[in-house]
Amino acid sequence: MGRLILNNANLLDGDKPARKAHVVVAGERIAAIAEAPLAAGPEDRVVDLGGRTVMPGMVQAHFHGAYWETGGLRPLGLEVHPSHAALRAAANFRTALDCGFTTTIGGGCPHAIDAAMKLAIAEGALVGPRIVAGSRDVSSTGHSGDMSYPAWMKLGAAGSVHCADGPDAVRRAVREEAKNGAEIIKLFVTNGHGTGGAGEWEMAPEEVEMAVRTATQRGIKTRAHVANRDAVLFCIETGVHIIDHGDGFDARCIDAILAKGSFLVPSLWFPKRMMTIAPGTAYAESLKPDYEAMAAFLPAINKAGVKLLTGDDFGARGVNHGTYAEELILYVTEIGIPALDVIRWATKNGAEATGMGDRLGTIEPGKLADLLVVDGDPSADITVLRDRARLRAIMLGGNFVKDELATLAGV
Numbered sequence: 001m002g003r004l005i006l007n008n009a010n011l012l013d014g015d016k017p018a019r020k021a022h023v024v025v026a027g028e029r030i031a032a033i034a035e036a037p038l039a040a041g042p043e044d045r046v047v048d049l050g051g052r053t054v055m056p057g058m059v060q061a062h063f064h065g066a067y068w069e070t071g072g073l074r075p076l077g078l079e080v081h082p083s084h085a086a087l088r089a090a091a092n093f094r095t096a097l098d099c100g101f102t103t104t105i106g107g108g109c110p111h112a113i114d115a116a117m118k119l120a121i122a123e124g125a126l127v128g129p130r131i132v133a134g135s136r137d138v139s140s141t142g143h144s145g146d147m148s149y150p151a152w153m154k155l156g157a158a159g160s161v162h163c164a165d166g167p168d169a170v171r172r173a174v175r176e177e178a179k180n181g182a183e184i185i186k187l188f189v190t191n192g193h194g195t196g197g198a199g200e201w202e203m204a205p206e207e208v209e210m211a212v213r214t215a216t217q218r219g220i221k222t223r224a225h226v227a228n229r230d231a232v233l234f235c236i237e238t239g240v241h242i243i244d245h246g247d248g249f250d251a252r253c254i255d256a257i258l259a260k261g262s263f264l265v266p267s268l269w270f271p272k273r274m275m276t277i278a279p280g281t282a283y284a285e286s287l288k289p290d291y292e293a294m295a296a297f298l299p300a301i302n303k304a305g306v307k308l309l310t311g312d313d314f315g316a317r318g319v320n321h322g323t324y325a326e327e328l329i330l331y332v333t334e335i336g337i338p339a340l341d342v343i344r345w346a347t348k349n350g351a352e353a354t355g356m357g358d359r360l361g362t363i364e365p366g367k368l369a370d371l372l373v374v375d376g377d378p379s380a381d382i383t384v385l386r387d388r389a390r391l392r393a394i395m396l397g398g399n400f401v402k403d404e405l406a407t408l409a410g411v
């Protein structure tokens with residue numbers, strides 16, 4: 001089988017500044033990066049990109065496939081029939097892929113939907129991104145995902161919620177989620193960050209420790225919704241893999257997370273959007289102090305070398321699936337993070353968070369060819385990622401999901 005030769009690319013390899021290069025894909029992998037255009041064999045397909053950008057597929061590191069205009073008071077994950085929820089999720093996973101996100105890491109899902117989607121994609125029933133399957137939200141009875149619903153509904157472990165109290169029950173909950181195919185367990189350690197409250201503890205420290213220990217024994221990861229300084233620090237030190245939101249993050253948290261090598265999802269687009277579409281409401285006002293504190297400190301967190309990730313509550317009401325690029329744009333245009341750094345969060349860091357950093361996330365010989373061809377240079381103007389029409393090719397493991405290369409001018 002012939003190779004794909006992409007000549008005259010603006011190469012954004014996930015870590016270094018853009019440079020002119022020529023990229024060769026053979027089978028599912030990147031075969032070579034060359035300084036000069038390559039001679040083609042008779043079976044090779046050669047495309048002159050005319051300076052268009054080649055970059056790694058991006059990673060949505062906090063993905064809720066089943067969210068669909070989610071909000072209000074209906075129990076999370078019980079809004080519609082589970083089959084209906086799965087079909088919505090299938091559409092959302094495809095949307096993520098079509099927006100250039102070739103990998104998702106589950107931020108919480110009902111009905112083992114992430115795991116089912118992963119199986120359906122593997123057997124060829126659906127086309128979708130690489131998936132690190134999420135779990136239901138493991139937390140305590142009456143936690144912020146559970147407290148809005150009356151006791152007689154007996155939610156317990158239903159929809160997106162998996163209540164468990166005490167280390168033994170938490171151990172069982174984690175094992176049940178693992179049995180359902182979850183590869184990363186979502187823990188609701190505190191409230192806050194849009195779920196009411198001001199970051200009060202919802203799990204006990206010994207429950208968090210048991211969750212992390214049990215997940216580790218099962219060979220899977222944990223992530224935590226956590227929104228106060230002491231709880232953030234505790235989660236990092238306990239070995240939680242991904243800190244979600246991390247409101248209250250301070251210099252001590254920087255030192256701790258660097259020492260552990262774990263990841264932070266600042267997820268500022270959701271609060272920013274809520275403050276924009278419903279300004280002055282009690283809900284928007286409640287998000288403001290933590291938003292402003294994180295926005296002010298984020299450049300320092302980034303400069304210190306913390307492995308930040310992109311991903312947010314897309315699918316929540318007002319924050320639609322398909323608008324993922326808005327989060328990246330916010331970090332660059334309003335918070336002042338260099339575009340190249342945000343691109344690294346979305347590519348190299350994201351791949352490392354999945355555990356596949358040796359195979360994904362940068363464009364290097366030997367790595368899997370999860371690639372995007374973009375009209376324009378996102379490291380010079382991050383807003384080009386907003387326009388799906390500028391994604392001229394999307395490749396997943398050497399296979400095109402989208403291929404407009406034949407229509408490029410001059411080809």
Ligand SMILES: [Zn+2]
Pocket residue numbers: 062064107108312313
């Ligand atoms: Zn979330």
